[in-house]
Amino acid sequence: MLPIHQLKELQRKLQDPIDFTQLTGTIKGKPFSFEGRNHLLDVYRDPHPRIVIVAGRQVEKSETVCRKLLYHLYTRPHTTITYTAPRNEQVTRFVNDRFRKAIAESKGKILEHSVDKKRDAKTAIGFSNSSIVYFGSAWSDGDALRGISGDMVFFDEVQDITQTAIEAIEKSVSHSEIRDHELEINGRCFYTGTPKQAGSYYHRVLWGQSDQKKWQVTCVHCGREQFLSMDNIMVENEGTDKERRYFGCLECGGELDRTNGRWVPTKPQNKLYSGYLFSQLNMPWISANQIWRDYMTMDAMTFANEVLGEFYSGSEQPVSIEDVLACTDRNLALKTSSTIPTVMGIDYGSGGKSKTIIHIGHREVIAGKRKLVIDYIENCKIDNHEELVAHIVKLVDRFNVEKIVGDIGYGSYEAQKLFEIFGRMAIACRYVTYQTDPKKREYKGEYTLQVDRTYSMDCLIEMFKRREIVIPYKDPELVEPFFDHYTALELKFSESTTSTGRKLYDHSTPDDAFHSLNYVREGLYEVENRFEWAGVEREDFNSRIFDDIDELPSENDW
Ligand SMILES: Nc1ncnc2c1ncn2[C@@H]1O[C@H](COP(=O)(O)OP(=O)(O)O)[C@@H](O)[C@H]1O
Ligand SMILES: [Mg+2]
Ligand SMILES: [Zn+2]
Structure with missing residues (x-):
């Protein structure tokens, strides 16, 4: 006692x-320590009733x-x-x-x-x-x-x-x-x-109405106070094998002790939220070399968000998490089989980390609205071609699949095999650009369907916005891992000499599940419109695929 x-x-x-x-605390077997973590002291002790942290990874x-x-x-x-x-x-x-x-x-x-x-x-x-x-x-x-x-x-x-x-x-x-x-x-x-798009609630309200404290470092050599930016990353022995980057003072060039600082509100008039910016620049265990490497390799948005902790968006996000959540149904579960006819969409993985994503879905009229109801989603880890085909064949049987649409890129072997087994019931979808006629659908070779990439993706985006997708959500963990894919798209306009520019969808995180689902949508379209495979010209289509790409869009097409 x-x-x-x-x-x-x-x-x-x-x-x-x-x-x-x-x-009281230990971490990783050692006593919990705040050494080198001066920036945490105020955050732990802050009595403010609404505290907001905006931070890198x-x-x-x-x-x-x-x-x-x-x-x-x-x-x-x-x-x-x-x-x-x-x-x-x-x-x-x-x-x-x-x-x-x-x-x-x-x-x-x-x-x-x-x-x-x-x-x-x-x-x-x-x-x-x-x-x-x-x-x-x-x-x-x-x-x-x-x-x-x-x-x-x-x-x-x-x-x-x-x-x-x-x-x-x-x-x-x-x-x-x-x-x-x-x-x-x-x-x-x-x-x-961690910040994402500018303009979000997190950005406008939580951070926007906070006092926005930033960590101000004082130079131990000359006393100059400064908020760190990429300008503080300096280099010594450049070009030699002793090249090293370090955080230097903007005034005297001396090496900074990044823990020697204090929080300074940059919007002191804002009282509603107490805000702190945790940039990786201020974390002493993250070196200038590492940040420099990330700066050279990451795209601008990822670097701003995940390293600097800044809201930045080079582009609009066409499908938001709100859109996806509004399409979920808590009373509905994914299925293990289906008696009614379904359509399968496959986005083949390139091996390694990238897996094959399979969606199965069907059309249903719910409360007078035509919807695409998802029955099954799988992140399939099989990378042996034969085994993957065998797995798909089993699913086709179990789910009463009447149309299979896969991508052509990494799936060319599988596409050929599936065509041999199922005939035209199994097709491959190739995204191309049809500048002047984005709604065009063109059949190439024995089993390839070409559609305009932006137009095709727009159709699925629209369905998310109109709540025409139904995502069974009884077991959230089965479907939530794909939500990041659905929302990964970024809207870009390519440079153009005309006034319009060209609309494109890009992504900086994986979006494979979006395409897998889009192939289900394309498959349903095929089934419902019963297209004839008319134009099976014996041509060398490979040389002509990109014929349309450089045509400029008509002003009315977008
Ligand atoms: N005070 C500390 N001392 C040592 N390791 C820590 C400390 N705080 C966090 N870590 C470790 O750092 C890593 C990242 O922390 P985490 O809280 O997950 O970061 P974030 O949520 O910002 O991504 C984790 O492995 C965590 O255990
Ligand atoms: Mg975390
Ligand atoms: Zn200095």
């Missing part, structure tokens, strides 16, 4: 989030959420907290790999003793002081989370949570006894994420 004055001292220390974390956002959760739960009895992230799988990973682990591996298991064994589940963990934390996915459990009457909400990966869900879940703290008398708001919210 400790002497009373030491016990009092300990209790006092536990009231400070930094001391609490250092006294791998800058310890989730770890910060985990430690703040523990601090509040353990030091304030009867505290109810909600943790939410967009996807089910992200929530489960946080609970098991971070939160539950941090408790189990606390110093001397000190935090473990207070876990209420009767309330220690995947969805909620209770503590002996009557505090409780709920875990739920914002995409699929949003309704349940809004019903919790709590004191705090922690939003992780908030860039992927819709405005509607954020606002609904925030309401769960509106009756909290924690009250900020100056701002006259109840409860506390903590939002953290």
Whole structure:
């Protein structure tokens, strides 16, 4: 038993989030340390009721959420907290790999003793002081989370949570006894994420109405204060094998100690949110060399978002996560077979990390609207051609598939095989550019259908926007991994000497599932319009595929 004055001292220390974390926490087998992490001190201690972090990747956002959760739960009895992230799988990973682990591996298991064994589940963990934390996915459990009457909400990966869900879940703290008398708001919210598109709720409201604190570094050599930018990355011994990049002072060129800084609000007039920008530039364990490498290799948007933590969008996002979620149906499950006729779309992987994505779907009229209902989605890891064909044949049988549409690029072997087995029921889709006639469909060779890429993709985008896609959502984890693909598209206009420019869809993250689903749509179109395979000219079509590409679009075509 400790002497009373030491016990009092300990209790006092536990009231400070930094001391609490250092006294109780370990990470990767070592005591939790804030060394080289001066920027975290204010964030841990900030009493503001609405805190927003805008951050690059791998800058310890989730770890910060985990430690703040523990601090509040353990030091304030009867505290109810909600943790939410967009996807089910992200929530489960946080609970098991971070939160539950941090408790189990606390110093001397000190935090473990207070876990209420009767309330220690995947969805909620209770503590002996009557505090409780709920875990739920914002995409699929949003309704349940809004019903919790709590004191705090922690939003992780908030860039992927819709405005509607954020606002609904925030309401769960509106009756909290924690009250900020100056701002006259109840409860506390903590939002953290990595920026994506400019113009989002995260950008406009959460960050936009915050005081936007940035880390200002003071040069230890000359005293000059500066916010770090790519200009601070300097080079010594350039061109020699001792070449090295480092963070240098803009005034004197001396090497900067990036931990020697302070948070400075750049919009001090904004009081509603307390905002912090976590750029990788300010993380001392991320070297100038590494950032320089990323700068040279990443596309501009990814670099701005994931390294600098800045909102940036070179292009519009045609399908948003709101669009995808509006197409989900919680009462519907994916199927293992089908008695009614279906269509299969296949986007073949190039091997390695890129897998073959298969969608199966059918047409259904629901409440007077013609919809594409998804029956089955698979991220297929088979990369042996024969085995893949055998797998597809089995699916065709089980799902009563009446049309198969695959891509031609990586799937040329499979396309040939499937044609040999199924005849014209199995076709390959090749995207081309039909500048003057984007609706044109042209049959080439024995089993290839050519369509205009932008027009074809536009048709699926429209279906998402009009809620004409139905995504079974009874088991979120089966379908959520594909949502990033559906939303990966970026709208670009290619340079052009004419006034219009050409509309193109690009992507910087994988979009294979979008195309796999688009091939289902193309297949349905084929089935419903019963096209004749008329123009089977014996020509060398390969040399003519790109004939149309350089034609300029007519002003009316887009
Ligand atoms: N204080 C710390 N000391 C050592 N490692 C840490 C610390 N905080 C986080 N990490 C580790 O750094 C990695 C990235 O942290 P994480 O919170 O997942 O980042 P983010 O959510 O920003 O992507 C994780 O492996 C985590 O365990
Ligand atoms: Mg994280
Ligand atoms: Zn200096």
